[in-house]
Amino acid sequence: MAVHVLAVLAYKEGDRVTSALLAASVNTNPVIVRRLLLALQRAKLVETGKGAGSGSRLSRSPGHINLAQVYRAVEDVEPFATPSRKPNAACPVGHCIRETLDKVFASAQAALERDLEKTTLAGVISAVKASGVCARKKVD
Amino acid sequence: MAVHVLAVLAYKEGDRVTSALLAASVNTNPVIVRRLLLALQRAKLVETGKGAGSGSRLSRSPGHINLAQVYRAVEDVEPFATPSRKPNAACPVGHCIRETLDKVFASAQAALERDLEKTTLAGVISAVKASGVCARKKVD
DNA sequence: AATTAAGTAACTTCAGTGATTACATTTGTC
DNA sequence: GACAAATGTAATCACTGAAGTTACTTAATT
Numbered sequence: 001m002a003v004h005v006l007a008v009l010a011y012k013e014g015d016r017v018t019s020a021l022l023a024a025s026v027n028t029n030p031v032i033v034r035r036l037l038l039a040l041q042r043a044k045l046v047e048t049g050k051g052a053g054s055g056s057r058l059s060r061s062p063g064h065i066n067l068a069q070v071y072r073a074v075e076d077v078e079p080f081a082t083p084s085r086k087p088n089a090a091c092p093v094g095h096c097i098r099e100t101l102d103k104v105f106a107s108a109q110a111a112l113e114r115d116l117e118k119t120t121l122a123g124v125i126s127a128v129k130a131s132g133v134c135a136r137k138k139v140d
Numbered sequence: 141m142a143v144h145v146l147a148v149l150a151y152k153e154g155d156r157v158t159s160a161l162l163a164a165s166v167n168t169n170p171v172i173v174r175r176l177l178l179a180l181q182r183a184k185l186v187e188t189g190k191g192a193g194s195g196s197r198l199s200r201s202p203g204h205i206n207l208a209q210v211y212r213a214v215e216d217v218e219p220f221a222t223p224s225r226k227p228n229a230a231c232p233v234g235h236c237i238r239e240t241l242d243k244v245f246a247s248a249q250a251a252l253e254r255d256l257e258k259t260t261l262a263g264v265i266s267a268v269k270a271s272g273v274c275a276r277k278k279v280d
Numbered sequence: 281a282a283t284t285a286a287g288t289a290a291c292t293t294c295a296g297t298g299a300t301t302a303c304a305t306t307t308g309t310c
Numbered sequence: 311g312a313c314a315a316a317t318g319t320a321a322t323c324a325c326t327g328a329a330g331t332t333a334c335t336t337a338a339t340t
Contacts, residue, residue, distance in 0.1 A: 051338025191307025
Protein backbone atom coordinates (compact mmCIF):
# COMPACT_ATOMS: atom_id res chain seq x y z
CA MET A 1 0.00 0.00 0.00
CA ALA A 2 2.86 2.35 0.82
CA VAL A 3 4.54 1.58 -2.49
CA HIS A 4 1.27 2.08 -4.27
CA VAL A 5 0.80 5.52 -2.73
CA LEU A 6 4.36 6.52 -3.51
CA ALA A 7 3.97 5.25 -7.06
CA VAL A 8 0.98 7.49 -7.60
CA LEU A 9 2.92 10.43 -6.21
CA ALA A 10 5.77 9.62 -8.56
CA TYR A 11 3.32 9.31 -11.42
CA LYS A 12 2.13 12.89 -10.93
CA GLU A 13 5.59 14.25 -10.68
CA GLY A 14 5.78 17.18 -8.31
CA ASP A 15 2.07 17.84 -8.20
CA ARG A 16 0.42 17.90 -4.82
CA VAL A 17 -1.99 15.04 -4.36
CA THR A 18 -4.69 14.88 -1.71
CA SER A 19 -5.20 11.94 0.57
CA ALA A 20 -8.68 11.58 -0.88
CA LEU A 21 -7.32 11.01 -4.37
CA LEU A 22 -4.66 8.59 -3.15
CA ALA A 23 -7.30 6.72 -1.21
CA ALA A 24 -9.36 6.41 -4.36
CA SER A 25 -6.50 4.73 -6.20
CA VAL A 26 -5.71 2.36 -3.35
CA ASN A 27 -9.44 1.90 -2.82
CA THR A 28 -9.44 2.64 0.86
CA ASN A 29 -10.26 5.37 3.33
CA PRO A 30 -8.46 8.76 3.27
CA VAL A 31 -7.65 8.40 6.95
CA ILE A 32 -5.72 5.20 6.31
CA VAL A 33 -3.69 7.00 3.69
CA ARG A 34 -3.02 9.90 6.02
CA ARG A 35 -1.77 7.59 8.72
CA LEU A 36 0.50 5.99 6.17
CA LEU A 37 1.72 9.38 4.98
CA LEU A 38 2.70 10.27 8.54
CA ALA A 39 5.15 7.36 8.57
CA LEU A 40 6.48 8.34 5.17
CA GLN A 41 6.92 11.92 6.34
CA ARG A 42 8.93 10.78 9.34
CA ALA A 43 11.18 8.88 6.94
CA LYS A 44 11.55 12.06 4.86
CA LEU A 45 10.15 10.36 1.78
CA VAL A 46 7.20 12.68 1.25
CA GLU A 47 6.25 16.24 2.12
CA THR A 48 2.72 17.02 3.09
CA GLY A 49 1.11 20.44 3.35
CA LYS A 50 -2.13 21.37 4.99
CA GLY A 51 -4.93 23.59 3.84
CA ALA A 52 -6.76 24.20 0.62
CA GLY A 53 -5.09 23.21 -2.63
CA SER A 54 -2.42 21.30 -0.76
CA GLY A 55 -1.57 17.62 -0.40
CA SER A 56 1.50 15.41 -0.60
CA ARG A 57 4.42 15.01 -2.97
CA LEU A 58 7.69 13.11 -3.03
CA SER A 59 10.54 14.84 -1.25
CA ARG A 60 13.09 13.25 -3.60
CA SER A 61 13.11 12.01 -7.14
CA PRO A 62 11.72 8.50 -7.65
CA GLY A 63 15.18 7.31 -8.62
CA HIS A 64 16.46 8.15 -5.16
CA ILE A 65 13.82 6.24 -3.24
CA ASN A 66 14.26 2.50 -2.90
CA LEU A 67 11.89 -0.04 -1.47
CA ALA A 68 14.08 -0.83 1.51
CA GLN A 69 13.59 2.73 2.68
CA VAL A 70 9.88 2.34 2.25
CA TYR A 71 9.96 -0.96 4.09
CA ARG A 72 11.82 0.55 7.04
CA ALA A 73 9.54 3.56 7.12
CA VAL A 74 6.37 1.53 7.27
CA GLU A 75 7.12 -1.92 8.62
CA ASP A 76 7.74 -1.40 12.30
CA VAL A 77 7.16 -5.05 13.22
CA GLU A 78 9.75 -7.78 12.86
CA PRO A 79 8.98 -10.23 10.06
CA PHE A 80 9.61 -13.19 12.35
CA ALA A 81 7.11 -13.76 15.09
CA THR A 82 8.48 -13.79 18.60
CA PRO A 83 6.34 -16.08 20.73
CA SER A 84 4.23 -14.44 23.37
CA ARG A 85 5.31 -16.84 26.05
CA LYS A 86 8.92 -17.05 27.07
CA PRO A 87 10.55 -20.44 26.65
CA ASN A 88 11.21 -22.64 29.64
CA ALA A 89 14.45 -21.42 31.21
CA ALA A 90 14.99 -24.77 32.86
CA CYS A 91 15.47 -26.44 29.50
CA PRO A 92 19.02 -26.03 28.17
CA VAL A 93 17.70 -25.29 24.70
CA GLY A 94 14.85 -23.05 25.77
CA HIS A 95 17.17 -20.98 27.87
CA CYS A 96 19.39 -19.81 25.03
CA ILE A 97 17.45 -20.33 21.84
CA ARG A 98 16.00 -16.86 21.71
CA GLU A 99 19.20 -14.87 21.48
CA THR A 100 20.64 -17.34 18.99
CA LEU A 101 17.66 -16.98 16.70
CA ASP A 102 17.63 -13.20 17.03
CA LYS A 103 20.96 -13.10 15.26
CA VAL A 104 19.85 -15.44 12.52
CA PHE A 105 16.68 -13.49 11.92
CA ALA A 106 18.47 -10.17 11.92
CA SER A 107 20.75 -11.51 9.21
CA ALA A 108 17.80 -12.75 7.17
CA GLN A 109 16.04 -9.43 7.49
CA ALA A 110 19.19 -7.63 6.39
CA ALA A 111 19.33 -9.87 3.32
CA LEU A 112 15.73 -9.02 2.57
CA GLU A 113 16.36 -5.31 2.84
CA ARG A 114 19.47 -5.54 0.68
CA ASP A 115 17.32 -7.07 -2.03
CA LEU A 116 14.66 -4.39 -1.67
CA GLU A 117 17.35 -1.74 -1.99
CA LYS A 118 17.91 -2.85 -5.56
CA THR A 119 14.48 -1.64 -6.62
CA THR A 120 13.81 2.09 -6.79
CA LEU A 121 10.48 3.79 -7.07
CA ALA A 122 11.52 4.84 -10.57
CA GLY A 123 11.99 1.19 -11.39
CA VAL A 124 8.52 0.38 -10.17
CA ILE A 125 7.03 3.18 -12.25
CA SER A 126 8.75 2.09 -15.44
CA ALA A 127 7.68 -1.50 -14.82
CA VAL A 128 4.11 -0.37 -14.39
CA LYS A 129 4.24 1.73 -17.54
CA ALA A 130 5.96 -1.05 -19.47
CA SER A 131 3.35 -3.65 -18.69
CA GLY A 132 1.34 -2.73 -21.73
CA VAL A 133 -1.38 -5.27 -21.08
CA CYS A 134 -2.77 -2.80 -18.67
CA ALA A 135 -3.11 0.13 -21.00
CA ARG A 136 -4.45 -1.83 -23.98
CA LYS A 137 -7.65 -3.66 -24.44
CA LYS A 138 -7.30 -7.39 -24.88
CA VAL A 139 -7.16 -8.15 -28.61
CA ASP A 140 -9.32 -11.25 -28.95
CA MET B 141 8.82 -21.96 17.72
CA ALA B 142 9.43 -24.47 14.95
CA VAL B 143 13.17 -23.97 15.23
CA HIS B 144 12.94 -24.31 18.97
CA VAL B 145 11.13 -27.64 18.69
CA LEU B 146 13.58 -28.94 16.11
CA ALA B 147 16.48 -27.80 18.25
CA VAL B 148 15.20 -29.83 21.17
CA LEU B 149 14.81 -32.85 18.91
CA ALA B 150 18.36 -32.36 17.68
CA TYR B 151 19.54 -32.01 21.24
CA LYS B 152 18.23 -35.48 22.13
CA GLU B 153 19.71 -37.08 19.10
CA GLY B 154 17.57 -39.89 17.81
CA ASP B 155 15.49 -40.27 20.94
CA ARG B 156 11.77 -40.05 20.56
CA VAL B 157 10.35 -37.00 22.28
CA THR B 158 6.71 -36.54 23.20
CA SER B 159 4.75 -33.46 22.32
CA ALA B 160 4.18 -32.92 26.04
CA LEU B 161 7.90 -32.61 26.67
CA LEU B 162 8.44 -30.33 23.69
CA ALA B 163 5.55 -28.19 24.86
CA ALA B 164 7.18 -27.87 28.26
CA SER B 165 10.35 -26.49 26.70
CA VAL B 166 8.53 -24.04 24.47
CA ASN B 167 6.17 -23.31 27.36
CA THR B 168 2.99 -23.85 25.46
CA ASN B 169 0.25 -26.42 24.97
CA PRO B 170 0.97 -29.92 23.58
CA VAL B 171 -1.70 -29.46 20.94
CA ILE B 172 0.08 -26.44 19.53
CA VAL B 173 3.24 -28.49 19.24
CA ARG B 174 1.40 -31.33 17.54
CA ARG B 175 -0.07 -29.01 14.95
CA LEU B 176 3.40 -27.68 14.33
CA LEU B 177 4.78 -31.20 14.04
CA LEU B 178 2.19 -31.99 11.36
CA ALA B 179 3.65 -29.27 9.17
CA LEU B 180 7.16 -30.50 9.86
CA GLN B 181 6.11 -34.05 9.01
CA ARG B 182 4.70 -32.92 5.67
CA ALA B 183 8.06 -31.32 4.95
CA LYS B 184 9.78 -34.60 5.86
CA LEU B 185 11.80 -32.94 8.58
CA VAL B 186 10.52 -35.07 11.46
CA GLU B 187 9.02 -38.49 11.94
CA THR B 188 6.28 -38.96 14.46
CA GLY B 189 4.93 -42.26 15.79
CA LYS B 190 1.76 -42.87 17.66
CA GLY B 191 1.08 -44.92 20.72
CA ALA B 192 2.79 -45.54 24.00
CA GLY B 193 6.52 -44.87 24.26
CA SER B 194 6.51 -43.05 20.96
CA GLY B 195 6.99 -39.43 19.94
CA SER B 196 8.93 -37.46 17.34
CA ARG B 197 12.50 -37.38 16.10
CA LEU B 198 14.39 -35.74 13.28
CA SER B 199 14.22 -37.58 9.99
CA ARG B 200 17.68 -36.29 8.99
CA SER B 201 20.81 -35.22 10.79
CA PRO B 202 20.77 -31.63 12.09
CA GLY B 203 23.50 -30.77 9.62
CA HIS B 204 21.16 -31.53 6.75
CA ILE B 205 18.29 -29.35 7.92
CA ASN B 206 18.52 -25.64 7.22
CA LEU B 207 16.26 -22.87 8.39
CA ALA B 208 14.93 -22.11 4.93
CA GLN B 209 13.41 -25.57 4.87
CA VAL B 210 11.86 -24.93 8.25
CA TYR B 211 10.60 -21.56 7.08
CA ARG B 212 8.93 -23.07 4.03
CA ALA B 213 7.45 -25.90 6.06
CA VAL B 214 5.85 -23.63 8.58
CA GLU B 215 5.33 -20.20 7.10
CA ASP B 216 2.50 -20.60 4.66
CA VAL B 217 1.69 -16.89 4.51
CA GLU B 218 3.58 -14.39 2.39
CA PRO B 219 5.74 -12.01 4.44
CA PHE B 220 4.37 -9.02 2.55
CA ALA B 221 0.79 -8.14 3.24
CA THR B 222 -1.48 -8.05 0.23
CA PRO B 223 -4.23 -5.52 0.86
CA SER B 224 -7.69 -6.92 1.36
CA ARG B 225 -9.23 -4.53 -1.09
CA LYS B 226 -8.22 -4.54 -4.72
CA PRO B 227 -6.80 -1.29 -6.06
CA ASN B 228 -8.85 0.96 -8.29
CA ALA B 229 -8.58 -0.44 -11.81
CA ALA B 230 -9.46 2.93 -13.31
CA CYS B 231 -6.22 4.41 -12.02
CA PRO B 232 -3.28 3.69 -14.33
CA VAL B 233 -1.07 2.92 -11.36
CA GLY B 234 -3.63 0.96 -9.40
CA HIS B 235 -4.37 -1.20 -12.38
CA CYS B 236 -0.87 -2.64 -12.73
CA ILE B 237 0.89 -2.13 -9.44
CA ARG B 238 -0.01 -5.46 -7.96
CA GLU B 239 1.68 -7.69 -10.48
CA THR B 240 4.74 -5.47 -10.52
CA LEU B 241 5.11 -5.69 -6.77
CA ASP B 242 4.53 -9.42 -6.76
CA LYS B 243 7.76 -9.86 -8.66
CA VAL B 244 9.68 -7.55 -6.38
CA PHE B 245 8.39 -9.27 -3.28
CA ALA B 246 9.08 -12.73 -4.66
CA SER B 247 12.66 -11.67 -5.23
CA ALA B 248 12.96 -10.30 -1.71
CA GLN B 249 11.52 -13.45 -0.24
CA ALA B 250 13.96 -15.53 -2.26
CA ALA B 251 16.80 -13.44 -0.86
CA LEU B 252 15.50 -14.04 2.62
CA GLU B 253 15.32 -17.78 2.11
CA ARG B 254 18.80 -17.87 0.60
CA ASP B 255 20.08 -16.29 3.77
CA LEU B 256 18.19 -18.75 5.95
CA GLU B 257 19.67 -21.61 3.94
CA LYS B 258 23.07 -20.71 5.29
CA THR B 259 22.11 -21.70 8.82
CA THR B 260 21.61 -25.37 9.62
CA LEU B 261 19.99 -26.82 12.67
CA ALA B 262 23.41 -28.11 13.66
CA GLY B 263 24.64 -24.54 13.54
CA VAL B 264 21.85 -23.42 15.81
CA ILE B 265 22.65 -26.20 18.28
CA SER B 266 26.32 -25.38 18.44
CA ALA B 267 25.52 -21.69 18.88
CA VAL B 268 23.20 -22.54 21.74
CA LYS B 269 25.79 -24.77 23.38
CA ALA B 270 28.54 -22.22 22.82
CA SER B 271 26.71 -19.36 24.49
CA GLY B 272 28.18 -20.21 27.84
CA VAL B 273 26.45 -17.38 29.66
CA CYS B 274 23.45 -19.61 29.76
CA ALA B 275 25.03 -22.55 31.51
CA ARG B 276 26.99 -20.52 34.04
CA LYS B 277 25.80 -18.37 36.86
CA LYS B 278 26.68 -14.71 36.53
CA VAL B 279 30.00 -14.14 38.28
CA ASP B 280 29.77 -10.35 38.31
C1' DA C 281 -15.02 34.39 6.55
C1' DA C 282 -15.43 30.26 3.90
C1' DT C 283 -13.48 26.38 1.95
C1' DT C 284 -10.25 22.76 1.59
C1' DA C 285 -7.39 19.41 3.37
C1' DA C 286 -4.41 17.28 6.93
C1' DG C 287 -3.97 15.68 11.98
C1' DT C 288 -5.95 12.87 15.24
C1' DA C 289 -8.83 10.48 18.54
C1' DA C 290 -12.33 6.88 19.46
C1' DC C 291 -14.62 3.10 18.04
C1' DT C 292 -15.77 -1.02 15.24
C1' DT C 293 -14.67 -4.88 12.38
C1' DC C 294 -11.99 -8.64 10.92
C1' DA C 295 -8.48 -12.18 10.41
C1' DG C 296 -4.72 -14.88 12.34
C1' DT C 297 -2.50 -17.14 16.14
C1' DG C 298 -2.21 -19.26 20.23
C1' DA C 299 -4.61 -21.64 23.94
C1' DT C 300 -7.74 -24.91 25.89
C1' DT C 301 -10.72 -28.79 26.26
C1' DA C 302 -12.41 -32.93 24.66
C1' DC C 303 -12.49 -37.03 22.19
C1' DA C 304 -11.14 -40.69 18.79
C1' DT C 305 -7.33 -43.52 17.28
C1' DT C 306 -3.27 -46.04 17.39
C1' DT C 307 0.48 -48.53 19.60
C1' DG C 308 3.06 -50.96 23.05
C1' DT C 309 3.03 -53.67 27.38
C1' DC C 310 1.28 -56.59 30.92
C1' DG D 311 -7.54 -58.67 25.39
C1' DA D 312 -7.26 -54.74 28.69
C1' DC D 313 -4.94 -50.78 29.87
C1' DA D 314 -1.98 -46.94 29.43
C1' DA D 315 0.43 -43.65 26.56
C1' DA D 316 0.66 -40.83 22.92
C1' DT D 317 -0.81 -38.62 18.55
C1' DG D 318 -4.61 -36.71 15.35
C1' DT D 319 -8.17 -33.56 15.24
C1' DA D 320 -12.29 -30.87 15.96
C1' DA D 321 -14.63 -27.04 18.39
C1' DT D 322 -14.31 -23.11 20.87
C1' DC D 323 -12.34 -18.96 23.10
C1' DA D 324 -9.17 -15.10 23.87
C1' DC D 325 -5.95 -11.92 22.29
C1' DT D 326 -3.71 -9.09 19.14
C1' DG D 327 -2.85 -6.04 15.17
C1' DA D 328 -4.47 -3.90 10.93
C1' DA D 329 -7.82 -1.77 8.45
C1' DG D 330 -11.86 0.75 8.27
C1' DT D 331 -15.17 4.39 9.81
C1' DT D 332 -16.89 8.56 11.88
C1' DA D 333 -16.22 12.80 13.78
C1' DC D 334 -13.85 16.57 15.27
C1' DT D 335 -9.84 19.98 15.41
C1' DT D 336 -6.29 22.61 13.11
C1' DA D 337 -4.06 24.96 9.45
C1' DA D 338 -3.74 27.29 4.94
C1' DT D 339 -5.58 29.25 0.73
C1' DT D 340 -8.86 32.21 -1.62
